[in-house]
Amino acid sequence: MNWKTLVVIIATGLLLRSRKKRFMLSKNFGLDEFVKSSTAKQMGIDNTPGPMQIANLSALVQNVLQPLRDAMGFPVIVTSGYRSPALNQAIGGATNSQHMNGEAADIVGQDKAKMFNYIKDNLPFDQLIWEAGNSFQPDWIHVSYRAVGNRKQILQYTPGQGYKDI
Numbered sequence: 043m044n045w046k047t048l049v050v051i052i053a054t055g056l057l058l059r060s061r062k063k064r065f066m067l068s069k070n071f072g073l074d075e076f077v078k079s080s081t082a083k084q085m086g087i088d089n090t091p092g093p094m095q096i097a098n099l100s101a102l103v104q105n106v107l108q109p110l111r112d113a114m115g116f117p118v119i120v121t122s123g124y125r126s127p128a129l130n131q132a133i134g135g136a137t138n139s140q141h142m143n144g145e146a147a148d149i150v151g152q153d154k155a156k157m158f159n160y161i162k163d164n165l166p167f168d169q170l171i172w173e174a175g176n177s178f179q180p181d182w183i184h185v186s187y188r189a190v191g192n193r194k195q196i197l198q199y200t201p202g203q204g205y206k207d208i
């Protein structure tokens with residue numbers, strides 16, 4: 043465990059004690075954006091990440107999402123971040139979904155194709171998926187990051203047809 047992980051774990055403890063203050067993972071990304079879920083709220087599912095999931099979210103933000111945000115100059119909006127196993131099951135996520143580890147996020151923004159291409163050409167990632175949409179713009183982007191062993195896998199998801207390498 044490195045010092046950054048330790049800092050995140052300590053910060054999480056402080057966060058749980060005081061929920062009034064927003065816990066920022068970086069300049070532009072707060073932990074709350076990765077945890078909120080309307081499905082979890084509606085269904086009464088606990089979607090609280092543990093220290094390791096928060097450490098993974100932090101690494102995803104530091105290595106991918108904040109550098110992307112800085113390069114784009116427009117907000118990068120997280121539509122799905124951490125998913126507890128119960129939430130992942132409720133929404134029909136993949137059984138091995140990296141969202142459950144805090145290693146993945148679904149994101150949108152002003153120009154999703156530009157975001158996708160910037161990540162592809164400039165940033166470290168494990169899996170990058172062009173989700174639905176058309177050849178000009180995906181509906182959203184799924185991106186994951188691992189501390190070790192990033193596969194640099196680039197996929198396109200087409201509803202009804204599944205995933206293919208691109």
Ligand SMILES: [Zn+2]
Pocket residue numbers: 122141146147148184185
């Ligand atoms: Zn996803």
